[in-house]
Structure formats: C-alpha cells, structure tokens
Amino acid sequence: MKTEADVIVVGAGPGGAAAARYLATEGFDVIALEKAHYPREKVCGDGLTPRAVKELQLIGLPTPRDEGWIPNQGLRMVGGGHRLEFPWHDLDSFPQYGLSLPRAQFDHRLANHARAAGADIREGWHVDAALRDESRVGFNGGGRVVGVTARQTDEKGRKIGEPVEYRAPLVIAADGVSARIALGLGIERKKNRPMGVAVRTYFETDRHAEEWMEGHLEIWDGERGNSKLLPGYGWIFPLGDGTANVGLGTLSARGTPPKLDHKALLKDWLDHSAKDWNFGAQVGEIKGAAIPMAFNRQPHYVPGMMLVGDSGGMVNPFNGEGIAYAMQAARRATEAAVAWRGATGATDQERALASYARMMKDDLGGYYSLGRVFAALIERPTVMKLCTRYGLPRPLIMEFVSRLLADVYEPRGGNWSDKLLAALTKVAPAA
Template structure:
C-alpha cells in the first residue's frame, strides 16, 4: 500500500475533497484520508448561497437539476409578523442563484470529483495523530509536521488493524469541528470567538420544490411573551425530493457551551412557526453539532501543516455557513502549495506555505471580526427584540441585512448596500 505523497489531506468533506481536487489538478500527488464511508450524513442545512455556488463553479463541479441540485432564487426572512423576500442579485462576483442538495450526496460527489482529477481519496481511514520531525523546527516546541498516523475503520466506524504511517512534506488538516490533529499539537480553540449549535432533521412537505431558502428570525427559549428571544434562527430549505431540511441554530458570542435543549427548541419552534409548510412525516432523527466560527482556531499554518474549514473555525458567524469558506480555503491552500513547489530555496518555500494564513485573514478576517461584534450584540435579548421590532418592518434595513448575513455583495461597485458593506468590511481589522 502506497503511504507517501506530496500532500496528505486529513478528511474529505467539502474542504478536504476540494483541496484534494485542486492539488491533483495542479499535478500534486495527493492522498486524502476520510474516516467514514460514503454516503455519510453530516449536520447541515443542505442549502448553498451564491457564495458557495461560485466555489462549485470554480472547482468545475456540475450541478444539473436532474441530478438533484435544486436552485433557489433568494432568501425569505420571517419574523415579527413580517415576511420579506430578497432575491439573489445579478452581481459580477457571484451567480444569481443558490442551490440545495443533501450533504450525504454533496460530499460524495465532491470526493468523486477529486478522484476524477487523480486524487487518491481513501475511505475508512481514521487519522490519529501527526508525525513530526524533531530535527526540524515546528509548532509549540515540537518538530515540523511530516505526515500522519492512521488506522482503518469498518463500515460502522470502528478502528481496525494496526497504525499506518503516511508521510508527506505538506499535510492539510480538514478533519472538521473535532480538529483532533490540531488539538493534539496544542492548537487550542480561542475562547473569545463565537460558537454555534445547530440541530436539523427532514420532513415531508408539499412545498418541497419551492425555490426559496426560508429563515425564521425568532427563536424563543420558552412560551412566547414570558421568555427570551434567542440569538439564532430557524430554517426550512426545500430539497425537491418530497422533503425539506428543517433546523435551527443558536449562537454563543464567547463560545461557552449552551445549556439549551436544542431538540426541544426545534420542536417548539415548529409547533408555532411552520404550519404553512404542512410538514408531514419526519424523516430520520434530529441530529446536532457544534459550529466553530470566526477563525476560532489559529494559526492556520504551522510548519508542515495547514488548517482548512471547520478545523480552523472558518464558519461565517452571521449565518453559520461553512461549505463556501472551506472550499475557498482549499483554493487558497492550493495557491500557496503551488508557490511552495515553485520556490527557489528552503526559506522561500516556507514563506510560500505561510502565505496561506495571511491570505485567509486578508479574505475573511475583517468580515469575521464584524461577525464577532454582531454575535455579542444579538446575544442580548433586548437587542434582538429591537432588531425584530424595528428592523424587520424596514425593507431598506433588511436589504442591507440580507447582504450582510449572506456575505453576498459586490465588493467593487454595486448599489448603496454593496458599497456600504464593502466599506465597513474593509475598515474592520482582521483578527
């Protein structure tokens, strides 16, 4: 069994599979190790904004409707007795539509796309730790990362067989919210960054082929009028197959664990807010997951290893979207890897690899810092009440808010909302 490559990728979700695809297309020998076997479920809303659709276009993944990709025209916001629809606009930077596809299918198709480019994507390999060369300087007093130790897993996810060493001069950790490899190297979560919790399930609905993403901005922690309005939102994303993905998420500005019963919150919200969807049979269990946001684990590069996606806390703190940013990080990681390969000497090679962390901060640091402020504000119930009471009735305010929350705007030009948002993001410090 081949155990050496130019790059080892840990995890083959959207970030890992995209990195494997990009790197293989650039001529790198890539081994991607995925702990599960496809298809496998992930806790996700299954809805893709135009930002994510752009990443799919850049990586060349076909999205035909006849293969289950359901387009959506925009975002419908519901709350405070109001129902507003905001179409995705025609922008130079982004397509004017979103998509929906269950994650179980999405991840498998992206992995197959990576294989088609020549990446060696191996299912059923659980990466236990990083290999480090103590003769070369690395992170936190340890040596440079030069590979990983992994064990095979069976169809039920149980580890089997002996540990195997996989070696490469570059490792990309895209192992999700657990970030076990980064944690094993002492890369702890920043406790001043937001953390979300999301739960979701599927329901049958006659509106399964409706082409709008719907978000509900009022989530209560008890009976209405006698409880707090929570920071977060509920969603209903039609999937075109007779079902819709239905879920909700809440936000903690400081990343402290929530004591809320999110499954009970979901059931209560559905009892009060989704009757017009005529939700029928529940398909599958309610499943939940933590959502690491706003670069809550850094640095994104240590000698020999890059963090991509959830392992680096690359989820949008405004809306909980992670797929677009994981794929964007994979694209940037590949740019840095190409510069590394073309560099004339050891110092220039390391500088090229380290440029990945700088590119990610340049791309997203200011916007994510705004998200940290947003999280701290909406965590206060009185702020949430003011926003729903006075913000929702104003189409002008909500037009700006829809661009801010979705991170879909024209950074150069556009209308007044695009220009205002671009100026605010540019002025915000990256951190």
C-alpha cells in the same frame, strides 16, 4: 499500499475534497484520508448561498437539476410578525441563485470529483495524530509536521488493524470541528470567538419544490409569554425530493454554547412557527453538532500543516455557512502549495506555505471581525426584538443587511451597500 505523497489531506468533506481536487489538478500527488464511508450524513442545512455556488463553479462541479440540485432564488425571512422575501442580488461577482442538495450526496459527489482529477481518496481511515520531525523546527517547541498516523475503520466507524504512517512534506487538516490533528499539536480554540450549535432533521412536505430558503428569526427558550428570545434562527430548505431540511441554530458570542435542549427547541419552534408547511412524516433522527466560527482556531498554518474549513473555525458567524469558506480555503491552500513548489531554498519555500494564513486573513478576517460584533449584539434579546420588529419591513435597511448576512456583495464597485460593506471589512481588524 502507497503511504507517501506530495500532500496528505485529513478529511474529505467539502474542504478536504476540494483541496484534493485542486491539488491533483495542479499535478500534486495527493492522498486524502476520510474516516467514514460514503455516503455519510453531516449536520447541515443542505442550503448553499450564491457564494457557495460560485465555489462550485470555480471547481467545475456540475449542478444539473435532474441530478437533484434544487435552485433557489432568495431568502424568505419570517419574524416580528413579518414575512418578507429577499431575492439574491444581481451581481457581477456571484451567480443570482442558490442551491440545495443533501450533504450525504454533496460530499460524495465532491469526493468523486476529486477522484476524477487524480486524487487518491481513501474511505475508512481514521487519522489519530500528526507525525513530527523533531530535528526540524515546528510549532510550539515541537518538530515540523511530516505526515500522520491512521488506522482503518469498518462500516460502523470502529477502528481496526494496526496504525499506518502516511508521510508528506505538507499535511492539510480538514478534519472538521473535532480538529483532532490541530489539538494534538497544541493549537487550542480561541474561547472568545463565537460558537454555534445546530440541530436538523428532514420532514415530508408538499412544498418540497419551492425555490426559497426560509429563515425564522424568532427562537424562544420556552412559552412565548414567559421566555427569552434566543440569538439564532430556524430554517426550512426545500429539497425537491418530497422533503425539506428543517433545523435551527443558536449562537454564543463568548464561545461557550448555552446549556439548552436544542432538540426540544426545534420541536417547540415547529409547533408554533411552521404550521403552514403541513409537515408530514419525519425522515430520520434529529442530529446536532457544534459550529466553530470566526477563525476560532489559529494559527492556520504551522510548519508542515495547514488548517482548512471547520478545523480552523472558518464558519460565517452571521449565518452559520461553512461550505463556501472551506472550499475557498482549499483554493488558497493550493495557491500557497503551488508557490511552495516553485520556490527555491528552504526560506522561500516556508514563506510560500505561510502565505496561506495571510491570504485567509486578508480574505475573511475583517468580515469575521464584524461577525463577532454582530454575535455580541444579537445575544441581547432587546436587540433581537428591535431587529425583527422594526428592521425587517424597511427596504433600505434590509438591502444592506441581506448582503451582510449572506456575504454576497460586490467587493469593488456596486451600489452604496456594496461600497459600505467593502469599506467596513477593510477597516475592521483581521484578528
């Protein structure tokens, strides 16, 4: 069995599979190790904003409706006694529609898309740790990353067999929120960065074909008359197959998830706020996961290894979206890898690989810093109440807010709200 390559990718979710696809297209010999077997479930809203759709277009993944991709024309927001619809903006830089597809299908299709480009995607391999060459300078006093050790897993995820060493001059860690490889190297989570918790399930509904993503801005921690408004939102994303993805997420600006029963919160919210959907039978369990946000794990590059997606805390703190940014990171990682391949001399090669971390900060650092301020503000119940009650019905305010929350705006030019957002992200420190 082949165990050496130009690049080893750990994890084949959106970030890992996209990296494998891009690298294979550029002629790299790539092995991607995915611990599960497709199709496998992930806790996700299954909804894609125009920013994520653009990433699908860039990577060339077809999204025909007759294969389950359900377009949506915008976001319906409910809160403070208001119910308003905000169509996706007509911009040159992004498509004017979003999409929905269950993650179990999405990840499988993206992995097969990578395989079609020549990437070797291996299912059922649990990566235990990074391999380090102690004779070469690495991170935190250790050696340079030169590969990983992994063991096969059965259909239930249990490890079987003996450890196998996979070696490559570059490792891309796209192993999700667990970030096992990064943690093993001593790359700790920044505890002052936002962290979310999300739960979701599926319900049958006769409104499954609606072309709007619905967000509810009021989540309470108990009975309405004697409770606190929580930072976060609930969602209902129709999937066109007789069901909708239904879930909610809460946010902690200080990186410590609140000790809440999120499954109970979801049931309470559905009992009080989503009766008009006439939900039928629940399909599957309620499942939950932590959501790492705003670059809460850094550095994104250490000698021999890059962090992509959730492993590097690349989730948007404004809306909890991670797929778009994981795929964007995969693009940037490939650009750095191409520069590395073309460089001469060890110093220039290392400089090329390190450019990945700089590109990610240039792309997203300012925006995520704004998101940290946003997270701190909405943790205050008074601010949340004012936003939902008085902000929603004001078109001028929502013109700006809707672009800010979705991260869908013209980076150059555009109208006043685009220019303001572009200016704010440039001024904000890219920490």
